[in-house]
Amino acid sequence: MAVFEATCSAPVNIAVIKYWGKRDTTLILPTNSSLSVTLSQDQLHSKTTIRASADFTSDRLWLNGIEESIEKNKRLVACLRETRALRAENEAKDPALPKLSGLKIHICSENNFPTAAGLASSASGYACLVYTLSHLFQLPLDASDLSVIARQGSGSACRSLFGGFVAWEMGEKADGSDSKAVQIAPETHWPDLQALICVVSDEKKGTSSTAGMQLTLETSPLLQHRIKEVVPQRMESMIAAIKNKDFATFANITMQDSNQFHAVCLDTYPPIFYLNDISRAIIRIITEYNKDGVKAAYTFDAGPNAVIYAPQQNMAEIYAILSHFFPGASFDNPLGLLKEGSALLPLPSTFDTKISPVFPQGSVKQILHTKADDGPRVLDTAQHGLLNTEGLPKRLA
Ligand code: DP6
DSSP states (O other): OOOEEEEEEEEOEEEEEOOOOEEETTTTEESSOEEEEEBOTTTSEEEEEEEEETTOSSOEEEETTEEEOSTTOHHHHHHHHHHHHHHHHHHHHOTTSOOOTTSEEEEEEEESSOGGGTOOOHHHHHHHHHHHHHHHTTOOOOHHHHHHHHTTTOGGGGGGGSSSEEEEEOOOOTTOTTOEEEEEEOGGGSTTEEEEEEEEOOOSOOOOHHHHHHHHHHHOHHHHHIIIIIHHHHHHHHHHHHHTTOHHHHHHHHHHHHHHHHHHHHHSSSOOOOOOHHHHHHHHHHHHHTTTSOOOEEEEOSSSOEEEEEEGGGHHHHHHHHHHHSTTOEEOOTTOOSOTTOOOOOOOTTOOGGGSOOOOTTSEEEEEEEEBOOOOEEEOHHHHOOBOTTSSBSOOO
């Protein structure tokens, strides 16, 4: 019997203009547009195999080797329903197409980064799910069309359907058909833009994005100002900065937007805190580093981890500064930032090390070096497939 199967991978994205607030919580329609950079799948990705078979008796899902309920997950059900409906339409138009829309499927998905690291996995996860479904069902959709479906899994997932620099246009329509991701520029446009992800130690489980953003929408007057005045103007300036490869403007808007996102969290009632003392020290360190000209930008999502964007030529210096304040952070050097056997760069002579104490070993657990890169990839199932011949995960947790 023919096996219908697809395996794909999808990247993480980190917003430089943040999405925070929904005008429709079922369709996941945002209250403002947002913009992100897609990070390399060579460092961080989700990978998903989906198989459709007449032998399967129910739809099943395994996430990182653990079976999870599909029915309880309304967002996942929505992504399945949408893609199956499109497949069914195509099958009705072309009787030669195998009837996949009626078959049960097994979905197996893994992230190559530990969930414990506190890095958001819903963006790459849902982008990967929808991209893999579109390949399995051979849907003739472009990445923007797919982003409309992935958005219903997790808002930020819509931006992971493209590589490079990606805007999520909030749209106006009630059905969400114009709330989609568009590529502002491919990764090749600005190849020296890189990122350092600082995995900050934090035991507490914070407020989820989904719950936090709706509490902000209900209670924060500052969010209304952000939605009406600040974001529309920032989107325009940010798009121009990216097109012109104007790092100073890109960095200033990135930092100001991260600050305002955390300000609306503080303006939420009761307040939400995502930054901790280590996050705030990173803000001071980058501010000091930028005092004679903007050389790096920090941004923080709904947690204490920092992402630092900077041109490649500044990365070794930034890494040396971070290592001074945060000793003991592990670093795996995938882009060859540290030459074997060579010492760390000295701190810039004008850098005032008194702006922050040196933190205890392990305060920053890990520093990941990565860069802007491409969108989802189709993988060879024979080599990369996650399901065995029975259609069960090759690896269980
Ligand atoms: C702070 O996309 O995780 O990372 O749509 O409810 O799944 P849901 O939320 P999610 O929120 C991301 C919030 C953010 C900002 C951003 O990525 O733009």
